[in-house]
Amino acid sequence: MIDFHCHLDLYPDPPGIAAECVARGLYVLAVTTTPSAWKGSSSLVSDKGRIRVALGLHPQLALERKSELRLFDELLPKARYIGEIGLDGGQEYRLSWNDQIEVFDHVLSRCSSVGGRVMTIHSRRAVTPVLDYIERHPGAGLPILHWYSGSKKELSRAIALGCWFSVGPAMLAHERGRAMAATMPRNRVLTETDGPFGLVNGRSALPWDAEQAIQILCELWGRDKGYVHDLLRENLHKIGRLAESKVKPSA
Ligand code: MN
Numbered sequence: 001m002i003d004f005h006c007h008l009d010l011y012p013d014p015p016g017i018a019a020e021c022v023a024r025g026l027y028v029l030a031v032t033t034t035p036s037a038w039k040g041s042s043s044l045v046s047d048k049g050r051i052r053v054a055l056g057l058h059p060q061l062a063l064e065r066k067s068e069l070r071l072f073d074e075l076l077p078k079a080r081y082i083g084e085i086g087l088d089g090g091q092e093y094r095l096s097w098n099d100q101i102e103v104f105d106h107v108l109s110r111c112s113s114v115g116g117r118v119m120t121i122h123s124r125r126a127v128t129p130v131l132d133y134i135e136r137h138p139g140a141g142l143p144i145l146h147w148y149s150g151s152k153k154e155l156s157r158a159i160a161l162g163c164w165f166s167v168g169p170a171m172l173a174h175e176r177g178r179a180m181a182a183t184m185p186r187n188r189v190l191t192e193t194d195g196p197f198g199l200v201n202g203r204s205a206l207p208w209d210a211e212q213a214i215q216i217l218c219e220l221w222g223r224d225k226g227y228v229h230d231l232l233r234e235n236l237h238k239i240g241r242l243a244e245s246k247v248k249p250s251a
Contacts, residue, residue, distance in 0.1 A: 003207035005192035033058035035071040054081035063096035083120030108137035116141030166192035169212035
């Protein structure tokens with residue numbers, strides 16, 4: 001099972017959750033919201049084979065944390081995965097919009113300069129500008145739009161631009177999210193939870209709640225669990241090979 005976007009370091013007991021992920025054999029991408037969180041998250045999972053850590057600067061923190069872009073640049077050569085990055089067009093983040101743009105544009109351009117990265121991207125109420133910036137930085141790497149919540153038209157554009165998608169139980173709980181997921185190319189879909197922010201049954205999602213997304217994908221695709229597991233595993237391996245190929249082993 002795969003949780004390709006969760007905030008492992010923001011659960012009350014990160015080592016406990018990490019240990020449980022290992023025990024369950026989960027593939028996890030532990031995203032970070034600030035560059036300064038990357039080292040701690042990396043040491044948390046250093047010996048955990050199927051957990052990877054992504055280097056991020058969350059758009060909702062762009063204003064307070066853009067001073068950490070220097071640290072981002074410093075860590076980037078070692079980071080195989082980037083996220084959480086992106087833009088948030090919600091009313092409550094309007095005042096930081098210019099800072100968000102500055103951070104996102106910087107990150108994409110730095111990713112280009114190191115040969116591209118696999119990126120997990122936030123695009124709440126901002127799919128069009130996110131796609132504009134992705135289009136402007138074609139060398140930035142592989143964009144994976146997490147928890148897609150845009151329109152059908154924006155989805156077509158994202159697909160044409162080569163985006164991948166990670167879908168979770170919270171997004172798929174609604175008819176609209178399910179309709180979007182049904183339109184995504186199956187060979188570009190991964191599962192996620194966005195825990196502890198993503199909710200299932202009114203509580204924080206745990207990485208293994210990605211299972212609920214698999215159930216829904218079975219229904220949407222009209223296929224059994226074996227097929228869906230195999231397809232997702234194959235998608236993950238493609239991403240993994242791409243991510244590894246971008247980073248030179250350190251001397
Ligand atoms: Mn997130």
